[in-house]
Amino acid sequence: MGKNRAKIVLILLLLLLCGFTRYDFNELMLGTPIDEVVRCHGDPYSVESCGDRQFEYVYVERFSMNNELVYENHYILTVVNGQIVSKGIKTETRLPYDQLYQPNPYEPYYP
Numbered sequence: 001m002g003k004n005r006a007k008i009v010l011i012l013l014l015l016l017l018c019g020f021t022r023y024d025f026n027e028l029m030l031g032t033p034i035d036e037v038v039r040c041h042g043d044p045y046s047v048e049s050c051g052d053r054q055f056e057y058v059y060v061e062r063f064s065m066n067n068e069l070v071y072e073n074h075y076i077l078t079v080v081n082g083q084i085v086s087k088g089i090k091t092e093t094r095l096p097y098d099q100l101y102q103p104n105p106y107e108p109y110y111p
Helices: 002-017 022-027 034-041 096-100
Strands: 046-049 054-065 068-080 083-093
Touching (some): 022 068, 022 083, 034 054, 034 068, 034 083
Antiparallel strands (some): 068 083
């Protein structure tokens, strides 16, 4: 039983270390090179060009319960000339109707 518990704790710690979280977002300073962010936190969910040497990097953090998506945070980093110039957060939740009426309540549902 001790080995299984150790494996579970290790997996949980690895999951916490991976990805991009609100703590990571709050710790980012304006002027940080985007290459450093990508090196530390991995590739973003999306990168869009916003004009002349300006890009928008989006990292997504998802929260699920019982195999159902509860909400997700979109961390948006605006990058000019390779450095972060602004940042923002957008939270998306499922509609109440979707939470109550699934096609099949015994199967996982991801909107």
